[in-house]
Structure formats: structure tokens, C-alpha cells
Amino acid sequence: MDITTVLFDLDGTLLPMDMDAFTNGYFALLTQKLAPRGYDPEKLIAAIWAGTGAMVKNDGSRTNESAFWSSFVRTFGEAALADQPLFVEFYANEFQQAKRFCGHNDLAAKTVREIRASGRRVVLATNPIFPAVATESRIRWTGLEPSEFELYTTYEDCRYCKPSLGYYQDILDRLHLRPEGCLMVGNDVAEDMVAAELGMQVFLVTDCLINKSGQDIDIYPHGGFQELLDFLRRQ
Numbered sequence: 001m002d003i004t005t006v007l008f009d010l011d012g013t014l015l016p017m018d019m020d021a022f023t024n025g026y027f028a029l030l031t032q033k034l035a036p037r038g039y040d041p042e043k044l045i046a047a048i049w050a051g052t053g054a055m056v057k058n059d060g061s062r063t064n065e066s067a068f069w070s071s072f073v074r075t076f077g078e079a080a081l082a083d084q085p086l087f088v089e090f091y092a093n094e095f096q097q098a099k100r101f102c103g104h105n106d107l108a109a110k111t112v113r114e115i116r117a118s119g120r121r122v123v124l125a126t127n128p129i130f131p132a133v134a135t136e137s138r139i140r141w142t143g144l145e146p147s148e149f150e151l152y153t154t155y156e157d158c159r160y161c162k163p164s165l166g167y168y169q170d171i172l173d174r175l176h177l178r179p180e181g182c183l184m185v186g187n188d189v190a191e192d193m194v195a196a197e198l199g200m201q202v203f204l205v206t207d208c209l210i211n212k213s214g215q216d217i218d219i220y221p222h223g224g225f226q227e228l229l230d231f232l233r234r235q
Helices: 019-037 041-056 064-076 078-092 094-101 106-117 132-141 165-175 189-198 225-233
Strands: 005-008 121-124 182-186 201-205
Touching (some): 019 041, 019 078, 019 094, 041 064, 064 078, 078 094, 106 225, 121 165, 165 189, 189 201, 201 225
Parallel strands (some): 005 182, 182 201
């Protein structure tokens, strides 16, 4: 079946990064912001990881936002909910400094725009563990605008995370897509290539490859953005 829709991962795909370097830099900015409010840095980071784990395990019964904050208050109590606006303020302001922990690839934006110009639909299928304000910032760091995607997934509007098939099925359902007509493009073998189990076609971007299990990547179409464009032109 012809590819009608291309789904892109963000971190490590459209936005080049070393995940460890980005995470460490991001946490440093966040703890600096929240320390004056009495948040112990080590305890805060542990709570963020616990909240992330709760989102990854989300079974669709609530939003990822709800899963995160339910976990967070188990560490800091219900009073922490009053600080939610402080987190929004952080992502709108200090978080912008995290751009320096990322790379840039002009071909990323060029590829998205060429695909859109060809008449195909484009979706940002980024793991929805961040609020919209942070996701929209990271999109702009690539040289793109959020409006260039038909949908971008955030923790406010999703009830699953990668690598759950529920995450991909939710996108299919929301946009009334057939999996056979979709191509999932990402850099993480476990989180992105799993979309093939639903019948989607896949393409593995190897610039910032994550392959924790050491899987043979030759079973997937793979390469950089030029190879992706060549692949799509043949479809």
C-alpha cells in the first residue's frame, strides 16, 4: 500500500542529541529552578524518573499528565500540585537553554517540508512524556513549527507511551489512518520500530541510533535523511 502518512520521532531523530547529555543538562536547569522552592535536587530527579516510569506504564486509563502528577505527589505530597504553574513557567523560559544540549540537522526540516509538499500527511510521534509547551519548543529547535504537523503528541493528550502499541494505535484512531499506509521514522529500535507490529512500515534513522538490545538493524530500511527521502521517492 502507498505511504500516505509519515510519523516522525523527535528526540534523536528530527532533533539530534545524545540522550544522556540532554537529560543531565535538562535536570540541572530544572533543579536550579526549583531548589529555591525547597525541592532537594536528588529527591526531585528521583521523583521525575518515577513519574516518567508511571507514564511509560500507563494503561490508557488516564492521561500521562495525570499519571505523572499522581506519582509526583507520592513523593512531595498534595501541596506540590500548587507548584504546577512553576513547571509550566520553567518549560516556557529556562528550558529554552536546553537547546544547547542538542545538535541541529538542516536536512530534518527540509525532509519534513518535502514530504508535506508531496501531499503526504506528517505527524510528530514523539514519546508523550513532556507537556505541550516543552514539545513545541523542541519542535522549533529543529527549524520547524508545530503547525507543520497534523498532530504532535504530548503528555496532556496521550494515555500511552512508547513502546506500547496502544500509543501508535491511538494515533491511528485519532487520525483515521490505516497502518499499512503509514511510515514510522525514528532512531530507537525498541521504541520506534515496534510500530511494525501494527502493520506500519518503518524507517530507522541511524544518525543518533539507540539499539540497546543490539538487534540486527539490517532487517529495517535505515540510514540518514537523504536515504529516507530516496526511500520515499521510490514508494
